[in-house]
Amino acid sequence: MTVQRKSALLHLGVPLLLAALFFVLPAYHMGNLSRIMVLAVYAMGYNLLFGYTGLLSLGHALFFAAGMYGLGLAMHLGGVSPAPAFLAGLASALVIAGVTGFLALRTTGVAFMIVTLMFAQAGYLTVLYFGTYTRGDEGFVIPQAARNLLGLDLTADSIRYFTALLLFSVIFLWLGWLVNTPLGRAFVAIRENEERARMLGYDVQRIKWYAVTLSGLLSGASGAAYALLFGYAGATFASVQYSILPLLWVLLGGSGTTIGPLVGTIFMFYLIDYASSITSAYMLAAGVILVLLTMFAPGGLAGELRRRAVPWLP
Amino acid sequence: MDLGPYLLLATLEGAITAAVLALTAVGLSLVFGVMRVVNVAHGEFFMLGAVLSWFVASHVGGHPALGFVAALLIAPALAGLIAAAADWLVLRRIDYDPERTIVATIGMLYILQQGALMTFGPDARPVEPPFNQRLALPWPSFEGGFHLTWPWGLGTTSYKLFIIVAAVSILCILWAIMARSRIGLIMRATQMDGEMAQAFGIPVERVYAFVFGLGAALAALGAVLIVPVQQAHYLMGGDPLLLSFIVVIIGGLGSLPGTVIAALLIGLSDGIVSVFFSPTLAKIIATLLVAFVLILRPQGLLGKRAT
């Protein structure tokens, strides 16, 4: 079997496996998986920028929150129905990512980390500052009755699961395709050696801007879907913590692999969930495991898998 | 309050923020400069300094000054030792790879934070200042001939002034060590070219552990100075990390003078911007200002182009 065939099978197999899991998993894990699939979209968006293009942002919570509040405020204040509200979420993430990318890409390396961090911090404070509309840290609930898409009740467990799966699969497959297109290869070229990519005639600045904008758009899609499916938007999701999470998910799962973000998100979720059931010091356990993983599985879980067993992993 | 005295007050408050920030950020800058890694757990070493300071001070009886001096000696040393041990056990084994160091230090952040919660509890803990005289400050007035007035609310405390003096002295000592002593020379050599330093027989690994410990100790020292004004709390590490991170980058990577200047700039602007805008808006503006400084001058204030 050729590498392409294997890769295509994997990309089709993951959504199918997730769909099959719906029928075997107990209710609790099914609910968790709905969340994980939505958050994995965030991780995949982050991976596009960090894992493939090599740009480390510390401000992705800004994009996640842009999607979340784009949808949330449209529904909460504007009474808009979910489909156009989701588009509003995407649009606000797109615009904010586009502008942030345009400004932040004037810097590189650690300065880029700081500038994105600063923009995200300003975004977080802005949510608090306009507390009259956003209800600040407390946030607001999107009523169950309003969360209804094309006649489907998004708050029903099965519909929520398959909506999350649909979103995840579309983006997962699209990214699997994208990384093999000329644009995707250009991203990797920039990650590997920016100078060489420039010499080869790539418009590096423009390609990086595409990466930031696309990555922000996907993060926004995740934020909007999270608010829609779980009925809540709040400032916590715009805080620094939520900028660091996708970095962890991606690094743990394996950056620069298409499957890594999902693996990392699942791993981190169950690490915390399991550790918290045996000790209240679950962050301690999470910390120790993070340290151990960096020492013994530096490429992340999927990266380690690729190194040891399946070298063709995309 | 009139604008003049208000500005003076805000500047003084900003100077205290700047003093502690400078100490903390210089610690991060040293680590960054010499080892080329980002220590995400830096803020937690600050927190550790504060919490240890409370622990030591509350176990030393007598005059509050005794507890404070004991804390000043013990807390930074302990924080430094813990950091050096973490470096030896973890960072050394991952070859100081920049990305892996970020994850590893995020792990350390969780471990330290949770460890502090479990051992010292979730409450905010005060430390009594060794002295704390309230000082009213004068303001010149020219109405009806020059004379001094004592505007309402314009004042500070002797301890707050001491923080500024102490931070400046510590920074001067540090500068002298870096510029004049043998260990300073070794650190600078390692910073310039680690491999070359190794070739010349410098035990680079030990230098790294020392620098990592020193960086943490400086953060802890900043915390010991500030706890009598603020309080020790296990979640207090977030802000110092963000701020010192910003200061290091704005100042220019690896440039100690740049770091100090940036700390002054950020500390003071935080105070002064708050005079003119509503508090949260002031924070937003100050944050965006920092971002735009970097966008316009990506290498930082005293950094060199293209690193």
Next chain:
Amino acid sequence: MTDSKTPLFLRTRRKALKTLGAGTAAALLPGLGTYVQAQSSEPVRIGFQVHRTGIGAAYGRWYDRTTQAAVEKINAEGGIAGRPVEIIAEDDGTDPKRGAEVVEKFATQHNCDIAFGTLFSHVVFGSAPRAGELKIPYFVVSEGHHVASGALNRYTLQPGITDVKSQVQAMAPFVAENLGKKVTMIFPDFAFGHDHRDYFSSAIEAQGGEVLEMIAIPPTETSFTKYFPKIPRETEVIYHVMVGPAVLTFVKEMGEFFGPSKPEIFGFIDSLEAVDLSSPGLEFLEGTYFWEGNPRYAQADQSEYDKAYRQAVGVDENGASVSDAKDISTYAHMFGCWETLHIVKAGMEAAGYSGTDDRAALIEAVESMTEMPLSAAHPQGAKMFNGKTHQVFGHQYISKVEGGKLVLQHTTSIEDTFYEDEVDYTTQSF
């Protein structure tokens, strides 16, 4: 556990307990007979969403202790309709996302009968939608106005603690009459602070007072002196409500700012929950006033119920842990856990609750409650529950710092805390 382990005060008190209101009466009857039955029955499983880590940890610890004490008492008295109560605690990290996950865990993995205990209002907001979808009754102890505002759903109730809107508006008459009419407010710039801003400014205006200046402090702030010059000179009263670990700094710096000549100062004890009033720098608070949800220091006219409750939780007469005088409780809030659990018991017994199929009946039983007299189940004071808004109303306490202790000055009536209904949850379907 045997009945001989029941604290003496509970056994001797049992007669008095029986004189309670209709809902609670049935709850308190069981004797040894039902106890035997209790051992053979499935326990009532209560999912306890607790802030063990994160910014709410100081509160979470005491919510935990109060909850354990209440469950021990309830079980010693025969449990709920003869069934023992089992607490399943999960840390939510004081995070709304994790909060929702924890509620889901209670409902779908632990098979809990109800979820209970949340304090921080963003966690309530994050979790309540999931509780509504999973149809698990969610009893919060948060003092937020979220429940009564109508923003949540029929499965979310707050029967054990009063909400911020009623607390705040009940303070205005006392402030205007005794302290002054020109007020400057200092509050954190997030939703909790905005509630204070909005409800107090309208309540003080109704009393003929005015708010001169509103100073909203960003939540991440650690030093405050630079904001104090914004306080107008003609201010008669400063109204402050800060939360988080920086409050000690806030009070100290306010003292240093004003020096010897300070205006009257009125604050919410939320600022100093779990904080020792004898901490260095807090001498400045001498002579200032505080709202208290429940008086931290045992007052001269302390009720026997407060005494028993204090002893059961392990709090001394200064509001500190009996085992560590430096470990200060969150006395103004944690009674809510105790009272809520007793209401759950009364509700389940009134509804004939036998399992998760009866959840709707439990909610209806609680909705039909009204008066809750001062009793062992309600040691903070008498209350009035509004079944339509799912919110309880009760007395508020105003104390003054005298000799480093909080001394009760004024107790508001329950009527002082009433406001018009903003929602009728009973019209929503289950």
